[in-house]
Amino acid sequence: MYKKIFLISVLFAVVLFTACKSEEGKEGDKQETKVGGTALRNGDLFSEDIDLGDKAIVDANAPGQNEMGERAFENAPPTIPHKTDGFFPITQKNNACLTCHLPSVAKAMGATPMAPSHFVNYRPEIKKVGGKVKAYSDDNKSNSTTAKDLGENLNKARYNCEQCHVTQTNATLDVKNNFKAEFRNENAKKKSNLKDVITEGVK
Numbered sequence: 001m002y003k004k005i006f007l008i009s010v011l012f013a014v015v016l017f018t019a020c021k022s023e024e025g026k027e028g029d030k031q032e033t034k035v036g037g038t039a040l041r042n043g044d045l046f047s048e049d050i051d052l053g054d055k056a057i058v059d060a061n062a063p064g065q066n067e068m069g070e071r072a073f074e075n076a077p078p079t080i081p082h083k084t085d086g087f088f089p090i091t092q093k094n095n096a097c098l099t100c101h102l103p104s105v106a107k108a109m110g111a112t113p114m115a116p117s118h119f120v121n122y123r124p125e126i127k128k129v130g131g132k133v134k135a136y137s138d139d140n141k142s143n144s145t146t147a148k149d150l151g152e153n154l155n156k157a158r159y160n161c162e163q164c165h166v167t168q169t170n171a172t173l174d175v176k177n178n179f180k181a182e183f184r185n186e187n188a189k190k191k192s193n194l195k196d197v198i199t200e201g202v203k
């Protein structure tokens, strides 16, 4: 009986000790992050007051004076080759990107028109049928693909351009990128056609 109580006490003490240690561990982790060398950011994670070394700089001119970059892979969102100073924030009432990239004005502005895929809604309609939530396509068949043409209206899910398109910078890669893009033709390196090929392999 005493032996059992003794064993339980030892077990309790061990649990208590480990709990205290993990509290201590939190402080320990904080110390470790100061050493650096384990991540790309070589300094204290808890302070912005550090020398970042190679900062990514947008080394570009205002729109209209830049070379267009090559796509990262076929139908990847192109990076923004120009300065974007003054174009942010994108708000509900004001989206500077549209003033140059809407297909109706793009040609006159010397800008690439937004891709046709941005004027299609690929999201199915969600309906509740018999207590179950189902996704319906335009043809009203449950669980099939959908593509609703919105005409000249931009799909609002694409409103926040920088969600997908990022500005080109002069940043170097600290970790080597071994990815090699395969393009089916030369044209695909500079132009996209997702809307035309989106059902490839599906239909």
Ligand code: HEC
Pocket (backbone or CB within 6 Å): 062, 063, 064, 065, 066, 067, 068, 069, 078, 079, 080, 081, 082, 084, 087, 096, 097, 098, 099, 100, 101, 109, 110, 111, 112, 161, 162, 165, 190
């Ligand atoms: C004043 C007009 C103007 C505004 C505003 C503008 N752009 Fe541009 N954009 C251009 C022009 C012109 C080009 C062609 C490259 C160049 O000469 O700078 C271009 C190129 C691009 C490209 C490269 C397209 C390709 O085919 O590779 C992307 C992506 C882009 N812009 C996105 C944006 C986004 C996102 C915004 C808003 C944050 C924006 N642009 C605001 C005029 C504009």
Ligand code: HEC
Pocket (backbone or CB within 6 Å): 075, 076, 077, 078, 097, 098, 101, 112, 113, 114, 115, 116, 117, 118, 157, 158, 159, 160, 161, 162, 163, 164, 165, 190, 191, 192, 193, 194, 195
């Ligand atoms: C959800 C991600 C996403 C958002 C948001 C988005 N784009 Fe795109 N964009 C893409 C992708 C992916 C492509 C290339 C494939 C395609 O759609 O054809 C593209 C292509 C483009 C192109 C090149 C068209 C061509 O002919 O090669 C332009 C210009 C562009 N987008 C501008 C914009 C602008 C301006 C906005 C904001 C109003 C925007 N995009 C919002 C993902 C996005």
